Amino acid sequence: LLQESGPGLVKPSQTLSLTCTVSGDSIKSGSYYWTWIRVPAGKRPEWCGRIYRSGVTDYNPSLKSRITLSLDSSKNQFSLTLTSVTAEDTALYYCARMAAYTFDLWGPGTVVTVSS
């Protein structure tokens, strides 16, 4: 199971931080990429980035200068940090597991609104 957590409201220009808690599986085992995907209202899903158990990351170039993914194996969590947010970062954010190029396990999602 995956579960997202974090503030639902972030002010413009501030930093968005979300955490995904993984249960029933270790983020250090298996050949999985741990990913973040967001869906702005009325738009298509956008892949934000992924992190492997080794800590190697890949990011969407559209976010590359603002996004950081990290792992906390002691808590079996991975996190998303997005700096300098604007209204365009308002979205439903999902954490998901990628296995063999398929997003096979998803969290329920968390809504993040960027507004003053």
Add this chain to the structure above:
Amino acid sequence: DIQMTQSPSSLAASVGDRVTITCQANHDISNYVNWYQQQPGKAPRVLIFDASNLETGVPSRFSGSGSGTHFSFTINSLQPEDFATYYCQQYDSLPYTFGQGTKLEIK
């Protein structure tokens, strides 16, 4: 980025109907396409991987085909629980990208 153009954006059909959704990529992506279903208030669920392979546990009325730049997804004999939004997604290259979605509604 690889652009995935999905059509139609919405579709009205009846229980028992057969429906097809298409997705076109702007580059050859072999068979590196997945199809997802998203029901209201729920996270997406993968139905088809590698363009034509049925995910474990998914009913056989769902199918996918295609390669290169043209892909299709078909539901035979629509059931009430199939009314949802469907997305294609490519994994040929980063960043992974999705189609704009098809909302399947009851006629």
